[in-house]
Amino acid sequence: MTDAQVPDRRAAxxxxxxxxxxxxxxxxxxxxxxxxxxxxxPAKREGGRPSRWTxxxxxxxxxxxxxIVGFKYLASLKFxxxxxxxxxxxxxxxxxxxxLSVAAYAMLWGWRYAxxxxxxxxxxxxxxxxxxxxxxxxxxxxxxxxxMGAFIALKDAPRNxxxxxxxxxxxxxxxxVGALACALIGNYLESPFWYALAYSGCMLNLFNxxxxxxxxxxxxxxALSPWLWIVGTLVLGALLIVHxxxxxxxxLILSLPRLWSLFRAKSAAERRYFEVSASQRLLIGTLYIxxxxxxxxxxxxxxxxxxxxxxxxxxxxxxxxxxxE
Ligand SMILES: [Zn+2]
Numbered sequence: 555m556t557d558a559q560v561p562d563r564r565a566a567x568x569x570x571x572x573x574x575x576x577x578x579x580x581x582x583x584x585x586x587x588x589x590x591x592x593x594x595x596p597a598k599r600e601g602g603r604p605s606r607w608t609x610x611x612x613x614x615x616x617x618x619x620x621x622i623v624g625f626k627y628l629a630s631l632k633f634x635x636x637x638x639x640x641x642x643x644x645x646x647x648x649x650x651x652x653x654l655s656v657a658a659y660a661m662l663w664g665w666r667y668a669x670x671x672x673x674x675x676x677x678x679x680x681x682x683x684x685x686x687x688x689x690x691x692x693x694x695x696x697x698x699x700x701x702m703g704a705f706i707a708l709k710d711a712p713r714n715x716x717x718x719x720x721x722x723x724x725x726x727x728x729x730x731v732g733a734l735a736c737a738l739i740g741n742y743l744e745s746p747f748w749y750a751l752a753y754s755g756c757m758l759n760l761f762n763x764x765x766x767x768x769x770x771x772x773x774x775x776x777a778l779s780p781w782l783w784i785v786g787t788l789v790l791g792a793l794l795i796v797h798x799x800x801x802x803x804x805x806l807i808l809s810l811p812r813l814w815s816l817f818r819a820k821s822a823a824e825r826r827y828f829e830v831s832a833s834q835r836l837l838i839g840t841l842y843i844x845x846x847x848x849x850x851x852x853x854x855x856x857x858x859x860x861x862x863x864x865x866x867x868x869x870x871x872x873x874x875x876x877x878x879e
Contacts, residue, residue: 644695647695647697648676648695648696648697648698651697651698651699651704652672652676652698654698654700655668655672655675655698655699655700655701655704656668656669656672657700658700658701659671659672659700659701662860663860663861664861666747667747667750667751667860667861670736670751671751671754671758671860672698673732674729674732674733674736674751674754674755674758675698675703675704675729675758676696676704677728677729677731677732678704678725678726678728678729678732678758678759678762679696679704679705679706679725680696680728681724681725681726681727681728681729682706682721682722682724682725682770683696683706683724684724684728685720685721685723685724686706686708686721686724689712689717689720689721690710691708691709691710691712691717691721692708692709692710693706693707693708693709694706694707694708694709701801702801702804703758708721714826714827714828714829714830715776715777715827715828715829715830716777716830716834716838718773718776718777719773719774719775719776719777719778719830719838720838721773722770722771722772722773722774722776723770723774723838723841723842723845725759725762725770726759726762726763726770726845726849727841727845729755729758729759729762730755730756730759730845730848730849730852732755733751733752733754733755733756733758733759733849733852734752734852736748736749736751736752736755736856737749737752737852737855737856740752740856746858747861749856749858750856750858750860750861752852752856753852753853753856753857753858753860754860755852756849756850756852756853756856757849757853759845759849760846760849760850760853763842763845763846763849764786764789764790764793765782765783765785765786765789766783766786766787766789766790766805766806766809766813767783767786767808767809767810767811767812767813768805768808768809768812769786769805769809771786771842772786772809772812774838774842775842776828777830777834777835777838778835778838778839778842780816780828781816783809783812783813783816784813784816786809787806787809787813790802790805790806790809791806794806
């Protein structure tokens with residue numbers, strides 16, 4: 555809302571109050587109302603009790619007045635109701651899946667930590683969203699998948715590797731700012747809980763920087779060299795051997811088609827897609843390596859593991875003190 559709109563709004567409220575009281579006055583001055591009142595007078599004079607017809611008219615007038623006043627208030631609330639209705643699907647989709655994710659992670663770490671973690675994921679996704687929108691791409695609202703993270707659907711394909719790379723960088727960049735904020739709060743409050751959140755935030759964003767097809771890192775390196783996808787595949791493969799889990803396996807499988815595309819002949823349009831200027835490549839390379847280094851350092855500096863689930867250990871009173879293994 556702009557400053558100029560504030561007096562207007564007050565004026566609208568004042569005029570609404572005026573119309574409401576004026577309509578009561580008009581109602582009092584209307585012939586029907588007057589005759590209803592006049593009809594009531596003899597009834598009072600005759601037996602002290604109004605006739606049934608008079609009572610019905612009095613009730614009808616009250617209901618009518620209430621309807622008029624109510625309708626005027628509803629009309630004035632339109633400016634509030636319309637945005638709520640417009641954003642309802644978004645609130646249900648993002649908000650609903652967020653609540654589900656918090657509930658899922660709460661089983662692992664307790665609800666406070668789960669909430670913090672899901673908010674860190676949201677900040678990361680908002681980074682993609684902001685960059686994609688600023689590049690003129692249509693994007694969907696973030697959708698959360700319990701235990702998997704979240705995603706935003708790009709409704710427009712990036713025009714070239716440079717745009718894809720920037721959209722990929724947006725998430726880890728803003729996500730790292732979120733993790734840094736947690737570390738600063740942890741430092742200020744001397745709280746292991748916030749350090750543990752900062753640690754998870756760093757890990758989450760660093761993991762996403764692995765240069766493999768479906769992860770942000772895979773998108774970022776399209777502007778450096780798509781051949782780095784092989785490095786990402788090796789890193790993820792090694793992680794999978796050390797720490798086998800469904801999420802890592804799924805990322806590896808989903809990234810295979812893009813990896814395979816490295817080894818087939820490319821059309822002229824595909825080759826144009828990967829054309830990036832030297833200065834763009836330098837900027838992306840510096841940001842990518844700098845961010846990965848900063849996140850690795852952040853993990854080492856805030857190495858407090860997440861708290862255990864409330865019913866798993868007696869150490870629940872000290873978040874972050876429990877061993878996650
Ligand atoms: Zn991301």
